[in-house]
Amino acid sequence: MDVRYINPFLSGTVEVLSTMAHVQLIPGKPFIKSGQTAMGDVTGLVGLTGEVRGSLSVTFVFRVIQATMKGMLGDEITEIDNTVRDAVGELTNMISGTARRYLAEEGLSLRAGIPTVVSGKGHVIQHITNSPILAIPFQSQFGRVLVEVSIEG
């Protein structure tokens, strides 16, 4: 994977969470993974197409999405319901949109499918590709967010 693809997703995630929910994320060191899987409590997923195929996942632990919902809507959530999944879907749309705008500036134009959101305590996500998967970990005062990106070619 081209290292120029890292910053668009890193910046997109930080900007969207900060703007939409006043949640400040501190990016950790991105790494290339294979085989391992992201684990969390709620994940937004979106497929990417264009010159290359790709996929993006954004995985939150419960306390971070709780703080995010409070920042976005003022809601004090106690569980992950349809409203929370809708919000995670919209955040995923916005992160994808912001990242794709930055990628276009690097010369890579991608389109995105309809996002899907998965919830379930400690669910596992796997991107099905032979290409390397880029993992970008973030910390916040409420816990971690993990963004994973696969782009073929």
Added chain:
Amino acid sequence: MDVRYINPFLSGTVEVLSTMAHVQLIPGKPFIKSGQTAMGDVTGLVGLTGEVRGSLSVTFVFRVIQATMKGMLGDEITEIDNTVRDAVGELTNMISGTARRYLAEEGLSLRAGIPTVVSGKGHVIQHITNSPILAIPFQSQFGRVLVEVSIEG
């Protein structure tokens, strides 16, 4: 959603499971849903783009994916691990590919992103769209498979 979109996904799912795993699915009555969510033990997801945006999910309960793995690879699985998730990803790719070939014959040309697979006991899937979501339930002797499709426009 155009009713002509139903059969490509219905036939694609039946054909792929039969050909790849000798698992015979009996389609139930497709229905349009909104708000509710698919629940299962392992789900393949893929985003679609083209003239319209879309998403496809294929959700298996454990006993069906167990029979599918036996049919595909001869493996007797006792849990959902990386090998199972890889297989679900490949099945999702094939169902998406077969359905998109049939859709192209109806005049709708779509592309697919990289599939992702989610596992976790009783996880919940939600497609994030204001468009109707098409649900196609299938029964087999091992239990149910649920395919959900959202296509905007």
